[in-house]
Amino acid sequence: MSLNHSEVDFGKPVKFRTSPEIDFIPIDTYMNIEFAHTPKGVSSGNWITVKDLGEAWTVGIGGPQDHQVYQTLEGVFKINKHGLGYKLSFLPYVNGPMSGDIGTHIDGEGKWRLLVTNGEPYEVKFFKAHIDSSSI
Template structure:
C-alpha cells in the first residue's frame, strides 16, 4: 500500500513539474500583444504585410479536395482562422512546446482541418496538408508535432517528427508548378508569421 501511494505521489509530482515548465515558457502573443489562447481562433499572416494574405486549405498534388495549406495572394484576405492546441492544454499557447494546429473549418470533403505533414515529390521539402491518410492516398504521412518560436519581430512554426526517416524543419513557403503559394516543411528560409485574433463570426469554407 505504501509503495503504491509513493508511486502515485511520484507521478503527481512529475505531472506538476511538467505543467509548471510549460506555464513558465515564453507565451506566444498576437499582433495586439495579447496572449494566444487555445479557446480563440487566429489568422496566420505574413510578418511583412506586402507579402500576401492569410492561409487556407488549397488543392495539392492530384487531389480534387483542398487538402493542402496555401497562402492567399491578396494582402486584403486574412484567409481561414486556425486553432492552436498545446499538449498538455494549460490555458495559453506557449512557445517551444508541442502543438496541434487546425483550421477552424475544414472542407466537407476532408477528414478534418488538422495540419499534417505529407511526403510528396517536392524538391523543397515535405508538404503541409490537412486531414488524414485517406485525404492523401499514395502519400506517406509523417507523424509529429508543431512548435512556435519567436524569430525577430515575428514567429516561425517548426515541425518535429516522431517517426524515423524524416528530419525536423520549419514551415516555409514555395511556389509550385501551378503558381500557388504552398506551405512546406523545409530546412530553407522559414516563413515568418504573426497571429491576428479572429472574430467569433467567421465564415465557413
Template sequence: MKLPLITLSFFLFSFQTTLSQEIQQVKDTNGNPIFPGGRFYIQPSIFGPTGGGVSLGETNNSACPTTVLQDYSEVINGLSVQFKIPGISPGIIFTDITRLNIVFVEKPDCVESSKWVVISDGFPRSWIGIGGVEEHGDDILDGLFSIQKHGFGYKLVFCPRFTAPPGVCHDIGRYDDENGRRLVLTDNKPFEVVFVDATESSI
C-alpha cells in the same frame, strides 16, 4: 565543495534569465497571449509584398482543397486557425516547448479533418496539408508543430515524433505553387509570421 551563497544565487539568476529570454508565452499582434481554442489568422510579420494570410488551395490535380497555401495578395486574411495541445496541459502556449496541433476552423466537406499534417509524397519538399489517411495514405509524417521566436515575429516548425538525434524540428517555409505559396518543410528560409486575433480583425 560548497559554492558561496552569492555565487549560487548568481548562477540561479543567470539560469532563470536565460530561460525567460528563450521560452516565452506566444502572443498575438495585440500583445495578448494566444490560447488553445482561440481563433487566429496566420499572417506574415511584414505587411506588403510578402503576401497575405494562410488558407487552402487545390493542387496536384485534386478538386479538393487540401493544400495549405499562403495567398499572394497582402489584403487576404486567409482562414482562421485554432491551436490545440494534445493531452492534459495548462492551456498556455510557450515558444519552443509546447507541442501543438493546428486546425482550420472551417473544414471542406471533401476531407475528414482540417488538422494540419505533413505529407511526403514525391513533391520536391514535404508539404503542409489537411486531411487524413483517406486523402494521403501512408504519406503523412507523424509529429506535432511548435512555435519559435524569429525576427519580428515567430516561425512555425514541425517536430517529427521519431528523429535522430531526438528532438529535431524543421522550419516551415514557402514554395511558389500555381495557386499560392505552398507551405513546406525547409532548412534555411523559415516563413516569419504573426498571429492576428480573428475575432477582432477587420482588415
C-alpha cells in the same frame, strides 16, 4: 496566376491544441494545429506533412487517409520567435526523415504551399480570430 499575400490577408482561422490543454501557449511548446472549420474534401482540419512535391514535405490537411497516394508524417508543430514575428516548426512523432521550419513555395500550378524546410522560415503573426460561418 498572381498571388498577393500581405499583412491584410489574415488567412483562415486555426486552433492550437496542446497536451494538456492550456489557455496561453508559450514559445517552444509542441502542439497540433487545425483549421477552425474543416475544409471540403478532407476528413479533418488537422495539419500533417505530405511528401507530394518530389522530395519536399508540404503541410497537408486531414489525415493519412486523405493522402493515400503520398507518404505522410504526423507530428507536432511549435512556435518560436523569429524576426519581428514568429516561425512554425514541425517535428514528426517518429524519428523520421524530416523536421524543420515551415517555409513557403509556389508549386508548378501557381499554388502557394507551406513546406518543411531547413531554409528560410515563413514569418507569421498571430491575431485572435473571430470565427463565424463567413470565415470558412
